[in-house]
Amino acid sequence: MQFHKHRFSGFFETDLDINLKRLGTRYIIFTGCTTSVCVESTIRDAMFREYSPVLLADSTGEVIGWDLPRTNHDATLLLIEKQFGWVSSSEEFVKVLRATAKASA
Numbered sequence: 001m002q003f004h005k006h007r008f009s010g011f012f013e014t015d016l017d018i019n020l021k022r023l024g025t026r027y028i029i030f031t032g033c034t035t036s037v038c039v040e041s042t043i044r045d046a047m048f049r050e051y052s053p054v055l056l057a058d059s060t061g062e063v064i065g066w067d068l069p070r071t072n073h074d075a076t077l078l079l080i081e082k083q084f085g086w087v088s089s090s091e092e093f094v095k096v097l098r099a100t101a102k103a104s105a
Helices: 016-022 035-048 072-084 090-104
Strands: 027-033 052-061 086-088
Touching: 027 035, 035 052, 035 072, 052 072, 052 090, 072 086, 086 090
Parallel strands: 027 052, 052 086
Antiparallel strands: none
16 A cells, blocks of 8 residues: 655545554554654554554654754654653564564464
């Protein structure tokens, strides 16, 4: 499936929610850019729609604040972790997937 968004959130005026619900989706893995704008907006909308968002911190990016001691990327990671879902590294996420697949085999 492919969706074209025209606002910050991937859910806004797209068929994303309809198709995810049709598939019985519960968890959504997030990557992308700009962490504090598009990624965060879509994660918030996912959570409001009863999905469980998982943000892969090392697979997102942020240009705002990159030259400051703390970036908007860092702030968004903390916000997502505390309020809207889970934050993981891609390496840790893959380890969990492998362990889960092994356990269910």
